[in-house]
Amino acid sequence: MSVSYRRVLILIIFSIVWLGGCNQESNQNTLTPIELSDREETISNAALDNLYGYEYIVDEEKFSSANLWVETYEGADFQKEETFLRGKIEEDGLVLFGYKKSFDTNIPSFVLSTGGASLTTYDQQPETEQYDWSNAAQTMTSNGHMDITPGEEQVIVVIGYTFESNSISGVSSEFLEDMDSNLDEAEQYDLMHVVKVLFE
DSSP, X not given: OOHXXXXXXXXXXXXXXHHHHXXXXXXXXXXXXXXXXXXXXXXXXXXXXXXXXXXXXXXXXXXXXXXXXXXXXETTEEEEEEEEEEEEOOSEEEEEEEEEEOTTTOOEEEEEEEESSSOOOEEEOXXXXXXXXXXXXXXXXXXXXXXXXXXXXXXXXXXXXXXXXXXXXXXXXXXXXXXXXXXXXXXXXXXXXXXXXXXX
16 A cells, blocks of 8 residues: 555545544444545545445443454355454444555455544455456445444445356345345355454
């Protein structure tokens, strides 16, 4: 990740964190999608192909950290855990997920961020060069408002790809709520990335 890319990403994260703090709700133990302003969206588009943000509000007596990671599947078969980030959290803050496609290969690299005052970014390119990314069709599905349960994995974003067909659809709300019981939906994809978060 280049220095200028990191600077733009950090600017995006801090501006979103500041604005997110202005809209704090009273309900605790929740994870809620945030909408970027036009200015923030313009800045993020300059550095990333997509950026998702979720504001969390938790009871500090029950939660002290958040874990954010990306899992890779081929069809419904688990392959590996691409990235993992663990960060200390405060009473409220953001978890962020973004990705940027390579200009020459079109392979996505991931950026993860979690935590309160101290923010961390993580970038890694998946080892998926065996696919012809120039012909890839892609779909993305993101989860909505969620109640946070201590120690429970929750899906926030699903990215599905096919490399031989332009016909592709997103996963259902049932998949987002209970991925293990609805994993057969992943069979429509040649490759799938699942972004998960766990608070504890």
